[in-house]
Amino acid sequence: MGTWGARAPPLAVAALLLLAVVVAAQDTERIEGSAGDVLEDDPVGRLKVYVYELPTKYNKKMVAKDSRCLSHMFAAEIFMHRFLLSSAIRTLNPEEADWFYTPVYTTCDLTPWGHPLPFKSPRIMRSAIQFISKRWPYWNRTEGADHFFVVPHDFGACFHYQEEKAIERGVLPLLRRATLVQTFGQKDHVCLKEGSITIPPYAPPQKMKTHLVPPETPRSIFVYFRGLFYDTANDPEGGYYARGARASVWENFKNNPLFDISTDHPPTYYEDMQRAVFCLCPLGWAPWSPRLVEAVVFGCIPVIIADDIVLPFADAIPWEEIGVFVAEDDVPKLDTILTSIPMEVILRKQRLLANPSMKQAMLFPQPAQPGDAFHQILNGLARKLPHGKDVFLKPGQKVLNWTEGPRGDLKPW
Amino acid sequence: MMKSLLPQSQLRRSSVATAARSAAGGDGSAADGGGGAGAGAKAPASSTFWFLLHALCCLISLFLGFRFSRLLFFLLFSTTALYHSTTSSSSAAVLRATTTTTTTTTTTTTTTNTFTLSFAAANPPPSNPANRTALEAAAAGADKGGTSGNPQSHVVVGRHGIRIRPWPHPDPVEVMRAHQIMERVQEEQRRWYGVKEPRQVLVVTPTYSRAFQALHLTGLLHSLRNVPYPLTWIVVEAGGSTNATASLLARSGLTFVHIPFPDRMPHEWADRHATENRMRIHALRAIRERKMDGVVVFADDSNVHSMELFDEVQKVQWMGAVSVGILAHTGTAEQPRLSEEEKQNMPLPVQGPACNSSGHLAGWHTFNSLPFSGKTATVVGEAAPVLPKGLEWAGFVLNSRMLWKDAEGKPDWVKDLDAVGENGEEIENPLNLLNDPSSVEPLGNCGKKVLLWWLRVEARADSKFPQGWVIEPPLDVVVPAKRTPWPETTTELPSELLEDKQEQDDRRLSRANKSSRPRSTTKRQGKEN
Numbered sequence: 001m002g003t004w005g006a007r008a009p010p011l012a013v014a015a016l017l018l019l020a021v022v023v024a025a026q027d028t029e030r031i032e033g034s035a036g037d038v039l040e041d042d043p044v045g046r047l048k049v050y051v052y053e054l055p056t057k058y059n060k061k062m063v064a065k066d067s068r069c070l071s072h073m074f075a076a077e078i079f080m081h082r083f084l085l086s087s088a089i090r091t092l093n094p095e096e097a098d099w100f101y102t103p104v105y106t107t108c109d110l111t112p113w114g115h116p117l118p119f120k121s122p123r124i125m126r127s128a129i130q131f132i133s134k135r136w137p138y139w140n141r142t143e144g145a146d147h148f149f150v151v152p153h154d155f156g157a158c159f160h161y162q163e164e165k166a167i168e169r170g171v172l173p174l175l176r177r178a179t180l181v182q183t184f185g186q187k188d189h190v191c192l193k194e195g196s197i198t199i200p201p202y203a204p205p206q207k208m209k210t211h212l213v214p215p216e217t218p219r220s221i222f223v224y225f226r227g228l229f230y231d232t233a234n235d236p237e238g239g240y241y242a243r244g245a246r247a248s249v250w251e252n253f254k255n256n257p258l259f260d261i262s263t264d265h266p267p268t269y270y271e272d273m274q275r276a277v278f279c280l281c282p283l284g285w286a287p288w289s290p291r292l293v294e295a296v297v298f299g300c301i302p303v304i305i306a307d308d309i310v311l312p313f314a315d316a317i318p319w320e321e322i323g324v325f326v327a328e329d330d331v332p333k334l335d336t337i338l339t340s341i342p343m344e345v346i347l348r349k350q351r352l353l354a355n356p357s358m359k360q361a362m363l364f365p366q367p368a369q370p371g372d373a374f375h376q377i378l379n380g381l382a383r384k385l386p387h388g389k390d391v392f393l394k395p396g397q398k399v400l401n402w403t404e405g406p407r408g409d410l411k412p413w
Numbered sequence: 414m415m416k417s418l419l420p421q422s423q424l425r426r427s428s429v430a431t432a433a434r435s436a437a438g439g440d441g442s443a444a445d446g447g448g449g450a451g452a453g454a455k456a457p458a459s460s461t462f463w464f465l466l467h468a469l470c471c472l473i474s475l476f477l478g479f480r481f482s483r484l485l486f487f488l489l490f491s492t493t494a495l496y497h498s499t500t501s502s503s504s505a506a507v508l509r510a511t512t513t514t515t516t517t518t519t520t521t522t523t524t525t526n527t528f529t530l531s532f533a534a535a536n537p538p539p540s541n542p543a544n545r546t547a548l549e550a551a552a553a554g555a556d557k558g559g560t561s562g563n564p565q566s567h568v569v570v571g572r573h574g575i576r577i578r579p580w581p582h583p584d585p586v587e588v589m590r591a592h593q594i595m596e597r598v599q600e601e602q603r604r605w606y607g608v609k610e611p612r613q614v615l616v617v618t619p620t621y622s623r624a625f626q627a628l629h630l631t632g633l634l635h636s637l638r639n640v641p642y643p644l645t646w647i648v649v650e651a652g653g654s655t656n657a658t659a660s661l662l663a664r665s666g667l668t669f670v671h672i673p674f675p676d677r678m679p680h681e682w683a684d685r686h687a688t689e690n691r692m693r694i695h696a697l698r699a700i701r702e703r704k705m706d707g708v709v710v711f712a713d714d715s716n717v718h719s720m721e722l723f724d725e726v727q728k729v730q731w732m733g734a735v736s737v738g739i740l741a742h743t744g745t746a747e748q749p750r751l752s753e754e755e756k757q758n759m760p761l762p763v764q765g766p767a768c769n770s771s772g773h774l775a776g777w778h779t780f781n782s783l784p785f786s787g788k789t790a791t792v793v794g795e796a797a798p799v800l801p802k803g804l805e806w807a808g809f810v811l812n813s814r815m816l817w818k819d820a821e822g823k824p825d826w827v828k829d830l831d832a833v834g835e836n837g838e839e840i841e842n843p844l845n846l847l848n849d850p851s852s853v854e855p856l857g858n859c860g861k862k863v864l865l866w867w868l869r870v871e872a873r874a875d876s877k878f879p880q881g882w883v884i885e886p887p888l889d890v891v892v893p894a895k896r897t898p899w900p901e902t903t904t905e906l907p908s909e910l911l912e913d914k915q916e917q918d919d920r921r922l923s924r925a926n927k928s929s930r931p932r933s934t935t936k937r938q939g940k941e942n
Contacts, residue, residue, distance in 0.1 A: 164570055164571075167570065186568070187566065188566035189568075214606070215602070215605070215606040216602055216603065216606035216607050218599040218603075219598050219599060220599070222591045222594070222595060238575055239572040239573050239574060239575055240572050240573075243569075244573040244574060244576065247575040248575050248577065251577045251581060252577055252578060252581045253581070254581075255581065255582055255583070256583040257583065257588070258583065258588060258591045277594065277598055307568045308568050328573075329576065331576060332576050332577060332578035333578070335583065335584070335587050335591075339587040339590040339591045339594065343594065343597055346594060346597075347597070347598070347601055350598065350601070354605075
């Protein structure tokens with residue numbers, strides 16, 4: 001935008017553009033990430049995706065067995081499949097496809113309490129890949145480098161909920177060349193592969209919309225948080241859960257009237273977030289949480305306490321300008337940090353959050369709407385095109401080792 | 414630095430821990446002085462000390478296992494190495510690695526872990542090259558690498574200390590700053606989502622001089638001072654303007670127009686209603702003459718208004734109606750006793766617009782005064798409920814341009830103000846100003862929000878309120894203070910005080926009587942009295 005003004009000699013044109021920028025800046029600001037102003041890009045026409053047809057035991061039968069998969073925070077994998085089936089970028093001709101999608105739901109094996117068990121997921125994934133590599137030639141052509149998978153579990157394709165075990169396993173060997181679309185993101189972590197696309201966890205858009213309050217309701221809570229500080233079941237002494245950060249928040253600020261924090265489950269949770277200026281989003285057992293989505297949708301500035309976290313669509317959304325990042329070591333100074341943010345910075349963050357395209361990019365609405373998370377994933381995939389030279393393998397060349405990994409993973413499913 | 418250890422309670426739990434803490438205390442808790450203290454612990458140690466320590470550890474390991482004592486020694490020997498520049502990271506990293514392995518056992522290892530991690534936490538994140546070598550060493554050492562697996566990362570998996578600052582209480586300066594931030598955020602919210610162009614509020618208040626006038630006007634005054642919009646208070650006073658009212662208005666700090674009304678306020682409630690209506694019309698005529706621009710709100714002096722009312726009335730186009738809560742049950746000695754059934758069937762004591770399902774005005778909900786018939790006050794100051802008569806003006810707001818002779822866009826369902834009351838008919842309520850009352854806009858979420866309350870409270874006819882609320886002559890004693898003897902109150906004082914002060918009584922009596930100084934004369938005077 002600015003370059004046109006530089007080239008056009010008449011001052012009037014430059015002045016007009018300046019005026020437009022100023023006017024636009026007053027209401028809501030355009031959100032530009034490192035990849036540019038891409039939040040509102042339309043992926044149609046920029047890429048073609050071929051959806052493999054897998055037997056229903058990989059997808060539909062799992063949902064039929066437990067329909068809670070459709071409403072928990074890992075539901076993105078299911079809704080992405082449904083979106084792609086009816087999207088304009090889907091192609092039925094695999095020869096012209098840029099990307100290949102395998103609809104396998106690896107996070108739908110739930111305990112009675114609703115927690116997904118990842119123990120069979122490596123085998124399920126392996127079995128799915130074996131299926132597509134035998135039925136179609138496209139996997140072997142690239143060994144998966146032009147395939148993408150949605151793996152929304154705690155640590156992505158490491159398929160374990162305990163971080164140490166997940167690190168030990170690493171990303172599933174067969175997925176080493178594929179693009180992973182996952183919620184987990186942490187810099188320099190084994191479970192975040194180079195070239196992965198981080199997405200927000202699923203939060204029910206309809207439910208959030210029904211709890212909206214009028215935007216002129218004054219924000220009278222300074223800092224808001226509802227959730228666990230100590231996971232007494234799994235980590236009674238504290239220090240393990242959330243690397244001690246949540247416990248530190250509680251111990252330092254339980255007496256502080258500016259901090260409305262507790263383990264309550266109030267029915268007015270969404271309404272309260274809309275009356276707060278800052279919402280804490282500390283890590284839990286994994287660094288990501290639906291709290292970020294809720295904070296963005298309700299206009300509450302997210303205070304992210306998770307060292308080295310990679311937030312959703314990090315190349316499209318400039319998170320440093322929108323949220324406040326606090327190092328886990330700095331949690332005792334959280335009140336000083338938050339009260340010393342300059343006023344213009346806070347107001348700018350609120351303006352950015354008020355941008356409807358920002359809120360839309362965090363949601364998975366049914367049916368899909370322009371600018372939503374589904375489209376952001378497709379935009380991310382489109383930005384990776386055209387495929388590089390090392391994507392297509394020479395005939396007979398093999399990179400992946402099919403027998404790599406723990407022995408338990410090699411069992412058929 | 415500011416770090417302390419949370420699980421002091423856990424440390425206290427086992428006697429082991431206290432021993433451990435004392436042994437490693439010098440190098441454990443304080444981050445900075447750790448190295449020096451560690452070295453210090455070692456320097457004056459004699460062989461007997463080490464022998465005793467060894468014995469202690471043997472005893473401990475009898476109870477709690479070999480690992481603890483091994484780890485303790487490891488710590489003691491490695492502390493000196495900790496604070497050297499490059500090698501420190503290696504031992505710190507190794508310490509971190511050991512914490513992950515020892516998490517498998519229970520209580521003792523947690524205690525060691527906590528102060529072990531005081532080192533880890535205390536160390537600033539080591540620079541990358543040092544870290545890489547350290548971690549390679551750690552990995553080679555067959556202890557599970559606690560880090561995220563990549564040499565560049567400094568985020569460590571495993572148990573961490575819970576960082577608490579020494580004084581975890583709010584700092585008042587920061588609290589003030591937070592409140593300033595919130596105020597500014599709310600101001601910005603108002604600017605974005607609130608009223609875009611705030612209009613002036615013209616408040617019409619009929620009043621007259623009586624005991625409770627100052628009370629009511631003071632309350633209304635404070636409400637109006639808090640209204641965040643430009644405001645003009647139009648006060649119409651029956652019986653002519655009084656100095657008391659004029660000075661109250663002048664002191665208020667508000668822009669006001671004080672209009673005298675020639676007629677005196679009658680004593681009967683029915684007549685008072687009618688006179689007030691005429692006073693309001695008089696005020697509307699004044700608005701018309703002066704071409705005042707804004708939203709007209711009818712604020713009776715005894716009513717109570719919420720701040721949301723003034724925000725809501727900014728939305729009015731020509732004429733709006735809000736819901737008014739009718740407080741009719743106050744100020745009465747005997748209230749009409751209602752049966753349970755009557756209470757259930759009582760309609761809401763609210764006057765307001767009633768909407769149909771599409772949000773349009775369908776009719777009016779008025780106050781039902783049937784249960785009170787015959788028991789209401791007729792004379793001002795009577796001890797009985799005072800009820801509204803028909804629709805109260807307080808529930809309506811107007812755009813002042815509706816009153817002007819010529820205003821653009823003035824709808825034709827508005828009567829011209831001069832034509833109103835021409836034939837001497839009573840203007841009961843603002844709907845009489847319209848040709849077609851169905852165009853009134855319902856405000857306050859279609860009347861769902863009660864924005865103000867109607868109340869009529871006046872002093873009883875037999876009450877003796879001081880004129881102008883100035884007490885002259887000064888208040889006399891009703892109940893004497895205990896230790897101050899008053900004249901002529903000897904009979905009321907308790908007996909012990911009488912005994913104490915009998916001598917001083919004479920002197921004090923004379924002083925009160927303002928007699929002369931010389932003692933002889935006062936005594937004489939006192940005795941004479």
